[in-house]
Amino acid sequence: MLALSLQPEEFDLAFGIVRWLIVFGVVLVVSLLVSLVGSLATYGGTGPARLFSRLSFAVRDFVSLSPRRIVAIGMLTYREAIRRKALLTFVVFAVLFMFASWFLTGSTDRPEQDVEVYVGFVFTTISWLVLLVGGVLSCFGLPEDIRLRSLHTVVTKPVRRNEIVLGRMLGFGAVCTLMLVLMGFIGQIWIMRQASGTELKCRVPIYGKLKFLDRMGVETDKGLNVGDIVETRGFVEGGTKGAAVFQFKLPKSQPEKLRFESRFEAFRTHKGAMDRTLQVRYLLVNTEKDLRVPLEKFNVAEFSSNERDVDRKLTYTNEKTLKKEEVDLYNDVQQDGWLTVFVQCLDRGQYLGASRGDFFIRELPDRSFTTGYWKAMCGVWLMVILLVMIGVTASCFVKGPVACLLCFCVFVLGQPAHDFMDKLVTGKQVGGGATESLYRLVTQANQTASLENQSIEKTLKAIDRVPSGSLWIAKHVIPDMRTFSMASWVGKGLDVPWYSAMLPSLAVTLGYILPCLLLGYFSLSLRELESK
Amino acid sequence: MNQASSRQRKMAYLVGILVLLVPIIGLGMPSGGQAGGGALARMRSNYDLGESNLGQVDPTSATMNLVLLGLRGIAVNILRMDLDYYKDHKEWSKMRSTTKSVILLQPHYIEVWRFLSWNLSYNVSAEWDAVPERFHWVKEGGKFAQEGCERNRDNAELLWDVGKTWSQKIGRSDEWRYFRKYFVKDPDEKTFKGQADPEINPEQKDNYLVA
Numbered sequence: 001m002l003a004l005s006l007q008p009e010e011f012d013l014a015f016g017i018v019r020w021l022i023v024f025g026v027v028l029v030v031s032l033l034v035s036l037v038g039s040l041a042t043y044g045g046t047g048p049a050r051l052f053s054r055l056s057f058a059v060r061d062f063v064s065l066s067p068r069r070i071v072a073i074g075m076l077t078y079r080e081a082i083r084r085k086a087l088l089t090f091v092v093f094a095v096l097f098m099f100a101s102w103f104l105t106g107s108t109d110r111p112e113q114d115v116e117v118y119v120g121f122v123f124t125t126i127s128w129l130v131l132l133v134g135g136v137l138s139c140f141g142l143p144e145d146i147r148l149r150s151l152h153t154v155v156t157k158p159v160r161r162n163e164i165v166l167g168r169m170l171g172f173g174a175v176c177t178l179m180l181v182l183m184g185f186i187g188q189i190w191i192m193r194q195a196s197g198t199e200l201k202c203r204v205p206i207y208g209k210l211k212f213l214d215r216m217g218v219e220t221d222k223g224l225n226v227g228d229i230v231e232t233r234g235f236v237e238g239g240t241k242g243a244a245v246f247q248f249k250l251p252k253s254q255p256e257k258l259r260f261e262s263r264f265e266a267f268r269t270h271k272g273a274m275d276r277t278l279q280v281r282y283l284l285v286n287t288e289k290d291l292r293v294p295l296e297k298f299n300v301a302e303f304s305s306n307e308r309d310v311d312r313k314l315t316y317t318n319e320k321t322l323k324k325e326e327v328d329l330y331n332d333v334q335q336d337g338w339l340t341v342f343v344q345c346l347d348r349g350q351y352l353g354a355s356r357g358d359f360f361i362r363e364l365p366d367r368s369f370t371t372g373y374w375k376a377m378c379g380v381w382l383m384v385i386l387l388v389m390i391g392v393t394a395s396c397f398v399k400g401p402v403a404c405l406l407c408f409c410v411f412v413l414g415q416p417a418h419d420f421m422d423k424l425v426t427g428k429q430v431g432g433g434a435t436e437s438l439y440r441l442v443t444q445a446n447q448t449a450s451l452e453n454q455s456i457e458k459t460l461k462a463i464d465r466v467p468s469g470s471l472w473i474a475k476h477v478i479p480d481m482r483t484f485s486m487a488s489w490v491g492k493g494l495d496v497p498w499y500s501a502m503l504p505s506l507a508v509t510l511g512y513i514l515p516c517l518l519l520g521y522f523s524l525s526l527r528e529l530e531s532k
Numbered sequence: 533m534n535q536a537s538s539r540q541r542k543m544a545y546l547v548g549i550l551v552l553l554v555p556i557i558g559l560g561m562p563s564g565g566q567a568g569g570g571a572l573a574r575m576r577s578n579y580d581l582g583e584s585n586l587g588q589v590d591p592t593s594a595t596m597n598l599v600l601l602g603l604r605g606i607a608v609n610i611l612r613m614d615l616d617y618y619k620d621h622k623e624w625s626k627m628r629s630t631t632k633s634v635i636l637l638q639p640h641y642i643e644v645w646r647f648l649s650w651n652l653s654y655n656v657s658a659e660w661d662a663v664p665e666r667f668h669w670v671k672e673g674g675k676f677a678q679e680g681c682e683r684n685r686d687n688a689e690l691l692w693d694v695g696k697t698w699s700q701k702i703g704r705s706d707e708w709r710y711f712r713k714y715f716v717k718d719p720d721e722k723t724f725k726g727q728a729d730p731e732i733n734p735e736q737k738d739n740y741l742v743a
Binding site: 114116117120229230265266268271274275277278300301302303 | 620622626629661662706707710
């Protein structure tokens with residue numbers, strides 16, 4: 001069951017690092033300028049000297065970090081969290097799992113589809129519970145210590161403020177990790193029990209590149225739109241030269257057999273042959289050698305799986321000479337390590353929909369369900385660690401409830417609102433930016449149509465472009481929480497891919513360590529600890 | 533300032549609680565006893581307004597409504613948005629389970645049953661290319677409406693909807709030749725072993741006789 005929403009998109013690490021450097025640099029420069037102006041306003045001419053002396057002090061603090069002290073503070077934080085009965089969350093967890101089968105069992109009448117629902121439930125429950133506990137603990141930890149004055153005993157010891165911040169992050173992170181691991185084990189056992197009788201898979205896909213050929217055989221980037229609201233799949237017309245062209249990087253091990261797995265969508269413009277589904281054909285193509293090797297046609301199985309093994313040695317009928325010929329997949333068909341497969345619909349007047357995630361080469365053997373499950377659990381763990389870092393940082397400059405609110409806002413902005421920000425920055429938001437939307441609202445103009453007065457529309461768009469730079473920075477400052485969601489891969493019986501899922505999540509969490517640490521350190525250094 | 537001691541205040545609260553308990557018990561005592569319960573329970577029974585009078589009681593549904601307190605409306609709105617999202621993104625299994633969740637929260641809202649049943653039978657089934665798959669989703673919609681009938685036994689509209697689904701979709705749709713066969717011999721051989729699905733056709737009859 002691969003639905004439209006699951007599409008692999010490789011993460012470009014170099015591009016991500018460059019963006020991180022730009023955003024970090026801009027925020028750093030702006031912060032320095034603001035501090036400089038602030039120091040001038042407060043201390044007059046001596047302000048900049050004081051500021052740079054403080055900065056050099058900070059550099060010394062960061063250079064001479066002591067791992068021993070950080071671990072000691074981390075352990076204290078861990079004990080404190082356990083003493084605050086953080087593990088009581090397991091009671092809620094247990095109750096939810098005891099009664100979950102009431103709400104979920106047999107929800108689709110198809111056991112293989114129920115797995116997706118079970119996996120979704122386990123991951124949602126675990127992430128919400130651990131996020132809640134991690135957020136509350138990290139946001140209230142430092143403010144509570146300041147209120148009870150227990151932090152005074154720490155700061156009077158030879159401990160640096162950055163070590164306190166890091167130690168706190170480490171301690172709360174450890175508590176959340178413990179909870180996540182325990183809940184993860186229980187969740188896995190629960191899924192296995194609920195789905196007993198259904199094979200839990202973890203297939204390893206090799207995805208290819210996708211382009212389309214139109215009905216005349218001319219190359220296009222997009223397929224046809226048959227009226228789907230979410231236009232992820234492109235459609236090709238049956239019985240024409242139209243095709244979805246997939247290009248796969250072949251495994252270097254050159255296995256004797258390749259397993260093609262696909263899940264295309266059919267769209268009919270007339271009833272046609274109703275006793276069967278649409279017919280599809282794979283055509284292996286080598287353009288350099290003008291070689292076209294058709295494989296046996298098959299009937300499309302929508303939203304489930306079409307599997308086909310392709311042997312290394314292939315016998316086929318040459319379309320030009322009509323003679324039987326034999327080719328070798330690696331010696332004759334592949335081109336520079338790439339295999340080109342045309343996917344064609346054979347029914348005239350009908351259409352076949354394909355997206356990049358719809359067709360892959362399945363690496364054999366499959367991995368165990370446990371592997372995929374714990375990879376996806378790593379995504380939850382990285383998200384929790386990020387939230388703990390943000391919570392500890394926020395608690396360095398505001399009180400507990402405000403820090404909680406801040407974390408909540410970051411979380412909300414990082415998930416549903418990130419999509420909205422993306423659209424605003426790229427200009428894809430229907431109805432335009434803030435000014436254009438306001439104009440459309442007042443004049444009751446349609447969101448999708450152009451405004452009658454073109455000059456007004458151009459002016460409004462120009463006004464909306466002014467804050468797009470700061471919005472671009474805001475979009476990158478607020479973490480994209482969508483990257484951490486990997487449960488869909490597991491639910492659909494697929495391995496969690498490294499480049500599309502694991503790497504971006506890891507990069508997002510790592511990217512926030514330094515900014516959070518710096519912000520937390522300076523906030524705690526400047527904070528008046530006597531003020532409750 | 534109140535000059536009464538702490539003990540006196542507590543006694544006063546206790547007396548207040550006992551005094552208030554008398555009308556509360558009189559009004560709200562549940563039915564089941566020989567006296568027929570409190571005034572509200574008797575009225576519920578007289579006017580057929582109780583949960584058990586409306587149809588089969590689902591403990592899951594009652595639990596959900598109890599746990600959500602006053603947030604049922606918000607929860608339903610979120611679920612309905614999720615349902616539309618899953619439908620647009622063709623996530624059928626999640627859409628089906630969300631449909632079930634919506635109904636747990638609104639078990640006696642007839643239009644919800646009617647709309648969701650129609651959605652499964654008419655909209656979702658049309659998304660599939662294989663006729664047996666379409667039949668499966670027509671059944672899902674019909675079974676859903678049947679469940680609605682059990683939970684709302686005094687409602688005639690839902691019964692009419694069940695009949696309409698079997699009549700229109702099985703008997704008159706483009707796929708009627710296949711659907712009529714499938715109605716007496718389900719294409720899911722593994723589950724039904726060449727028989728009709730007993731949930732929709734327990735007596736193995738023709739669809740017109742069932743509708």
